[in-house]
Amino acid sequence: MSIWLPDPAEIKRPAYRSLAQVISAAVASGELRPGDRLPTHRDLAFRLGLSVQTVSRAYEALIRSDVIAGEVGRGTFVKGAAAVEGRPPPYHRIDQDDRIIDCSMLTPVLGPGQAAAMDAVLAGLAGDLPAEVLFSFRPRQALRRHAERALGWLAECGVVVRTDQVLTTNGATPAMTVALATAALPGDTVLTEELGHHTLKSLTRLHGMKLEGLPCDSEGILPEQLEQAARRTGARALFTLPGPTNPRAQMMGPARRAAIVAVARKLDLTIIECDVTGPLNPDRPPPLAALAPERVFYVTTLSKLLMPGLRLGWLVVPEAHLTAAFTRHMVTNWMATPLMAEIASRLIASGEASRLVDWQRRMLQRRNAIAADCLEGLRWRGTGSGMHVWLDLPEGWEEAAFVNSARLRGVAIAPGSAFETGPAPRSSRGVRICLGSPDEESLREALTRISRLARNTPEPDFLTL
Structure with missing residues (x-):
């Protein structure tokens, strides 16, 4: 197979950037495909009349963008945009030395406040660590006290529930997984925003579910579009990001939330509400879970809000789904990490959170x-x-x-x-x-x-x- 070469006439100044653009365009158009080998730095520099340093700089930019990959002893190959289920991820691979x-x-x-707060909690744990945090294999025994302390935090999020409705999880992904598996069955359609959570497509496919994105305006999902799609597809569940983590930064207002709940009640839709920043926005309307507690799974976490290493969250479960949800969490995760739950509960109880x-x-x-x-x-x-x-x-x-x-x-x-x-x-x-x-x-x-x-x-x- 011949090695692809760009047209020297396409290279403008600055040359490294122009060369990177030309290669990216060839990948995007299909002229270059994943696995295709690119010329060596020295060969391409000679053919284009460029310095080896210029070609190396262009290749390095494309490697950082996940478009190509260099393999020692073999050469440089087209990698294509990194993707999850055919879509590029929302984040970039950033190496420590990258000037990005x-x-x-x-x-x-x-x-420094986050590190200081964690230092204080860990110092306290050193002399006062409950036995069940280390020695219990039973989720309810190990985590019941933590779920009780979470009630105050959930109330700050606008959700008032009983302890037995709170499932402690290792962040949002386990909570989303349990909620999806409980709210819908393989073959069912799940509705969501046309731009939604970047892992949702993979999660629904993993469970054998279909996913359909709905048109949105500045407040998110349109109630009439939701009703039409639910009737057409027979959907059982709606997954929504009604708050500030929506990709388009759309905040669903109170009237829109009430209208969405009305459609869900009319068609018996279960709602999964992902609200990972909880009480961050001071002007947020009441959550959907506060408007329709009988049909809304509510997901919130601490890692997005306080610090990335604090991998802990909660899933609030509607009463009718308690047994199914807790069973699904046990067979997929058994339980959240008790030590992490203990750290989080102490941050909350002290007011530090x-x-x-x-x-x-x-x-x-x-x-x-x-x-x-x-x-x-x-x-x-x-x-x-x-x-x-x-x-x-x-x-x-x-x-x-x-x-x-x-x-x-x-x-x-x-x-x-x-x-x-x-x-x-x-x-x-x-x-x-x-x-x-x-x-x-x-x-x-x-x-x-x-x-x-x-x-x-x-x-x-x-x-x-």
Whole structure:
């Protein structure tokens, strides 16, 4: 098989960026396919009249973008965009030495307060660790006290329940898995937003379920579209992100939430409400779980809100599904890690968790203000204290092209396509820009670069991406 070579006439200045764009375009168009071998650095440099350093720089940019991979002793091969079920992930692979400002991963703002809080809890555990945390194999015995302490936290989220309705989990994914397996059966259709949770497509496929994304407006799912789709498909469940973690930063208002609940009651739909940032947004309406506790599974966690290493969350289960949900959790996870649950419950009981949320809210409000300043004049939206903003792309830009161009300019962001839940075309294109990971100075620099890029006409090499 012959080795692919670009046309030297396509290479503009700066040459490394142009070469990376040409190769990306060839991959996107299918001219280059996964597994195809690229020329060596030295051979390509000779054929294009470039320096070996220029070719190496272009290849390194493409390796960081997961487009190609270098194999020692074999060469450089097309990898294609990394994907989950045919979609690129919303985050980028960032190596420690990369000069990339990472705005692709949804994370909280990190600071010394989180480390100090964890140090204090761990010091307390050293001299006062309950025996059941270490020695019990029985979920209810090991975790009942932790579920009781979680009631106050859930009340801050707007959900008032009994202890026996609270299932402690190792984060959102186990909670989502249990809720899906309880709310629907293999072969059933699950409805959701047209841009939704990036792991939902894989989770529903794992359970043999069908997933259908629904058209949305600025508040999320349209009630009439929900009713039509539920009648047409016979769907049993709706999975929704009604709060600030929705990719488009859409906050579902009180009236819309009431309308969604009315449709669910009318058609006997079970709702899975994913609310991983809980009480972060001060202006949030009551959760769907507060409006229809008889049919809403409510998912919330601490890792997105307090610190990534605190892998703990809760699933609030409607009374009619208690036995089924707890059984499904036991056969898939047995129980949440008791030691992690103990750490979380102590942070909550001491008030430290609430203090960390207050600090997180203030930091994110500052970062949202930076976004408002840098993106002024562009079409974007956020919730004022959320962990990300959504930027609608100007005419002429495609999502993959914009994300790739931003990456070549040192900023990692997420394309809307990473969150697509079905094949139906969307009315608009955009990117998610996360605000939590960089420091404020780096964030302003990243947003400035993105703003400049969005205000420019796409370069010819990007039009086919």
